Amino acid sequence: MAGDGSVKLIDEKTGKRTDGRKFNELRPTKIEVGVLNNADGSALIYMGNNKILAAVYGPRELHPKHLALPDRALVQCYYRMSTFSVAERKSPAPSRREREISKVISDALNSVILTKDFPRTTIDIYIQVLQADGGTRCASLTAACTALADAGIPMRGIISGVAAGLVNDTVVLDLHDIEDQKGSGDIPIGYSATLDEISLLQLDGVFTIEQFEEAVKLAIEGAKQIYEIQKKALREKYALIRAEFAGESEEEEAEEEDTIEIVSQSLAESEASVDETAIDEVESEELEEKKTEEVSEVEEVHEVEESVSEIEEVSEVEEVSKAEEAPEAESVSEVEEVSEVEDSEVEEQDLVSDIAEELNDELDDEKELEEDITSLETGEPEKNNESITDDSSESVENETEHKEIDDLEE
Numbered sequence: 001m002a003g004d005g006s007v008k009l010i011d012e013k014t015g016k017r018t019d020g021r022k023f024n025e026l027r028p029t030k031i032e033v034g035v036l037n038n039a040d041g042s043a044l045i046y047m048g049n050n051k052i053l054a055a056v057y058g059p060r061e062l063h064p065k066h067l068a069l070p071d072r073a074l075v076q077c078y079y080r081m082s083t084f085s086v087a088e089r090k091s092p093a094p095s096r097r098e099r100e101i102s103k104v105i106s107d108a109l110n111s112v113i114l115t116k117d118f119p120r121t122t123i124d125i126y127i128q129v130l131q132a133d134g135g136t137r138c139a140s141l142t143a144a145c146t147a148l149a150d151a152g153i154p155m156r157g158i159i160s161g162v163a164a165g166l167v168n169d170t171v172v173l174d175l176h177d178i179e180d181q182k183g184s185g186d187i188p189i190g191y192s193a194t195l196d197e198i199s200l201l202q203l204d205g206v207f208t209i210e211q212f213e214e215a216v217k218l219a220i221e222g223a224k225q226i227y228e229i230q231k232k233a234l235r236e237k238y239a240l241i242r243a244e245f246a247g248e249s250e251e252e253e254a255e256e257e258d259t260i261e262i263v264s265q266s267l268a269e270s271e272a273s274v275d276e277t278a279i280d281e282v283e284s285e286e287l288e289e290k291k292t293e294e295v296s297e298v299e300e301v302h303e304v305e306e307s308v309s310e311i312e313e314v315s316e317v318e319e320v321s322k323a324e325e326a327p328e329a330e331s332v333s334e335v336e337e338v339s340e341v342e343d344s345e346v347e348e349q350d351l352v353s354d355i356a357e358e359l360n361d362e363l364d365d366e367k368e369l370e371e372d373i374t375s376l377e378t379g380e381p382e383k384n385n386e387s388i389t390d391d392s393s394e395s396v397e398n399e400t401e402h403k404e405i406d407d408l409e410e
């Protein structure tokens with residue numbers, strides 16, 4: 001609730017606020033995305049001392065079903081402040097303020113979510129304020145829209161929430177709790193930088209038109225800065241996912257390479273076995289060819305033998321027929337045999353005559369020796385003695401030799 005603005009919240013000399021910020025400066029803001037494993041989308045925002053967690057579930061079936069909308073999804077937002085989120089214990093029962101904040105955040109998100117893509121479903125957004133320090137609805141809107149983006153809910157744009165207020169008659173950006181309570185008023189807005197569209201605008205306090213326009217303008221500039229923070233958070237989260245996916249893909253690639261190697265080895269082994277079987281088949285074929293060749297050769301030999309025997313039979317038959325037809329040929333052969341016998345007899349006679357000549361020569365030599373011996377004993381001429389004394393013996397011996405020759409000649 002806005003105060004009367006009498007409390008000095010801005011240093012007149014420096015122009016700085018109680019926390020040291022300038023009038024147009026945001027509190028330190030940080031967003032983490034995907035902080036809850038069970039939620040479809042989640043985001044945790046740190047905005048100054050605010051710590052707010054947003055979780056998105058859906059689109060999913062709606063219970064009770066009679067609340068379902070036939071043409072679009074129902075966006076249900078649950079803003080809750082934790083009992084420990086403020087200095088004094090906050091009641092756990094849902095307050096009227098919490099219901100109001102839940103409604104304005106739901107309406108703002110409904111303006112960008114493509115609810116017609118998911119008829120008869122619900123998109124549930126749970127916002128839990130862990131620590132409150134002013135401006136929790138704007139920070140909750142920022143966290144909720146970031147969680148929707150994390151959940152992959154299709155939206156026209158991203159909403160960024162921030163408030164601008166009036167403190168000591170000065171328009172300042174992003175009021176903290178003391179400024180919110182002690183200031184003259186605040187204007188929380190929800191703004192989509194991509195759409196250049198305001199989806200949430202509330203006003204608490206009293207503003208002049210110039211102050212109002214200045215506050216809205218300042219809030220839009222602040223929302224644009226918050227939008228950059230949202231984008232950075234989402235990109236960081238999906239960069240991690242991409243890196244993990246790349247690592248998994250590398251592992252998968254390595255596994256695929258291993259499987260490829262195993263498959264190639266098995267293929268090579270199978271090819272080798274196929275080659276061996278092919279070689280066996282070739283060898284068996286060669287053996288069969290050799291067998292067939294040998295069989296054919298044997299058959300050819302048998303055929304040749306049969307043909308030879310047939311030829312011999314035919315020749316014998318022809319000889320028989322020739323013999324029957326030409327008996328003169330036998331007589332011719334007989335004549336030839338007779339002539340051969342005669343030739344052999346002639347040769348024998350020639351041998352006998354040669355032997356007889358040799359014997360005559362030997363006889364002549366003996367005669368000459370005897371004549372020499374008698375001439376030496378008698379002192380007479382050899383020819384006379386020999387002629388007188390040896391006529392009888394020579395005649396006897398000559399007669400025996402001539403008889404032998406005659407026998408041989410016969």
Ligand code: ADP
Pocket residue numbers: 001086087088089090091097132133134135136137138177180
């Ligand atoms: P917003 O948080 O959006 O500014 P309010 O203006 O209603 O919403 O609240 C301003 C601040 O007052 C809150 O941020 C919170 O710090 C404080 N506050 C709200 N409700 C309570 C409560 N029940 N008990 C204590 N402090 C509260």
